Amino acid sequence: MLDEELVASVPLRRRQSDTDWLHLLPLAVLLLLLAGLVLVDLFGASASSQASTDKAPLPDNIQRQEPLDDTAYLSIRFNPNQGYRQRLGILIPGKTRGEEKALTYMDRDEKTGALSNPGRTSNLVVRYDGKDYLFGRRGQGQPSIKHVRAHAARKAQALEDGYMPISITSPGEKHPAYQSIFIYSEEREKDPEGDPLGIRVTQEVSLRRSDVSRKYEVVLLRFIIENTGSKPHKIGLRYMLDTFIGTNDGVPFLVPGQDKLIQDKAEFRGDDIPQFIQALEKPDLNSPGVVAHLILRLPDERYEHPERVVLAAWPDSKLGGRCKGPDTGWEPDFVSMNDPRLGRGDSAVFLYWAEKEVLPGQKREMGFAYGLGQLAASTAVGGKTQLALTVSGALRRRSVFTVTAYVANAERGQQIVLHLPEGFQVLHGASPRPVPVSPNRYVPVSWRVQAPDKLGEFEIVVQMGALKQSQKIRLAERSFLD
Structure with missing residues (x-):
């Protein structure tokens, strides 16, 4: 009698499972709606981000950043x-x-x-x-x-x-x-x-x-x-x-x-x-x-x-x-x-x-x-006149730093000119200015410069006649010596 009851109960349960999926239909519809909302948010955010990037791209001088060297040079x-x-x-x-x-x-x-x-x-x-x-x-x-x-x-x-x-x-x-x-x-x-x-x-x-x-x-x-x-x-x-x-x-x-x-x-x-x-x-x-x-x-x-x-x-x-x-x-x-x-x-x-x-x-x-220190130098073609450039100070936005040119074997009456990127200002030191003449010795010519409220890489140039020398600097949020 017990075996007959068990056998009879199995078909009954199968028949009930044929209709159970109807109860899950509302839940399935809800899950589909939620999935759709998530996809809309993802693609919408991506498009918005792309539009924002297209409208306000980062300056090239900020995008180009090389990895820092951790070697101890001292x-x-x-x-x-x-x-x-x-x-x-x-x-x-x-x-x-x-x-x-x-x-x-x-x-x-x-x-x-x-x-x-x-x-x-x-x-x-x-x-x-x-x-x-x-x-x-x-x-x-x-x-x-x-x-x-x-x-x-x-x-x-x-x-x-x-x-x-x-x-x-x-x-x-x-x-x-x-x-x-x-x-x-x-x-x-x-x-x-x-x-x-x-x-x-x-x-x-x-x-x-x-x-x-x-x-x-x-x-x-x-x-x-x-x-x-x-x-x-x-x-x-x-x-x-x-x-x-x-x-x-x-x-x-x-x-x-x-x-x-x-x-x-x-x-x-x-x-x-x-x-x-x-x-x-x-x-x-x-x-x-x-x-x-x-x-x-x-x-x-x-x-x-x-x-x-x-x-x-x-x-x-x-x-x-x-x-x-x-x-x-x-x-x-x-x-x-x-x-x-x-x-x-x-x-x-x-x-x-x-x-x-x-x-x-x-x-x-x-x-x-x-x-x-860093020194970038060059020599006039066919001559002895030498021009070098060095930069010192905190290289961060709105900072004040010093640009110094070394000149060797300058000719009397020669002028030196400092060329700065847009936004940089000379606080002290004329440009152009005459180069002091000192036989057998190089002489320094310096300027105090105010950096703009910008970040990124910029190029400083000094020129004396046809002779030019440049040095790249990078303005950061803070100095490494802060």
Whole structure:
């Protein structure tokens, strides 16, 4: 009986399924309508987007963007010797250590050609309430506990000597930065980390992209002064940069606004301090060797630029007086970089940030950048006249930057003209203007230029008779040194 009931029930269910699809008909119609609406939206949005693109195409100079090169074209090295471990040297890497080139003075092994002892002859001096301290020197300030923890295996020595800078990684950067923190204090109280309250000086060194080449070939040095204590203090900084351009220790300097090269000594203060200083390893504009580029006015306005800059001889102890070599204090006796007592040319740059009162809780930020510059050059057909062009400054919309032409072997009475793209304006420097004549030396001619409120790639051109030279720049939303 049970089997008959089961058999009889099967045909009954099949007959019911024949009519079940009628109940699904409204749902199917609804799904078809929804699918149609989705297709209309997709094709409508595509057409709208295409119409929008057709009406307002992006400028060609914004569309053409090449991928950025992440190669490090400079290397930062710190001195490993006691008393000098916060001092850095900058060099251009080579295929072998013997092929490296220096941007700051270093010793070179006569047999292998390898560079060593980086940064020993450059130093940072902290002026604390009228007293001078060599940053990172044993017994002159105390390294932060952060420093000590980074070198936990050698705590006792770290407290005395500071040890190597701490490597940190900044967001968005491809290469690490290096940080050193020293504290100058007469207070007994400490912060939660265990550091004495007082003046906290941070030196941060990082490899950055150049705004002109967009390559990693500029070293940014930042100095941060913080008063974590309960009393005001008067603080100033002085940085001595011992320049060494490729294989040349005494090259003359190009200063925008000057109609001759600086090969003796010079001093600039306040508004007279240029945006940058440049030096060429060799006097041939078509084959200049290493082009060194020192940026004195950083594009980020939070950084104080130096209030005094001196170009002079490196203070070799053989000069006597306040010249004490690597241990030179706040202000040496400034002499010509070609003083005969040196035996050969030897130049350095001294950067001063004014002594200012820093109240409890206040902070000062200072900085500069040093690295490689770009030089585009050409020579007149059948002649000796050479023309080169370089650009420096923050290349972003509405920024102010400097255009400098180098001229070698110009003929008397020749005029030079600057040609700018539409929207760019000359703020300082006539165009056309006569070219200064200087036998056996190239001379600089500079203009200060205001960029328009635009983005993209543009071409700057200088012309002297039939001789022309151009350089392309790209205006971005922000500078790589911001």
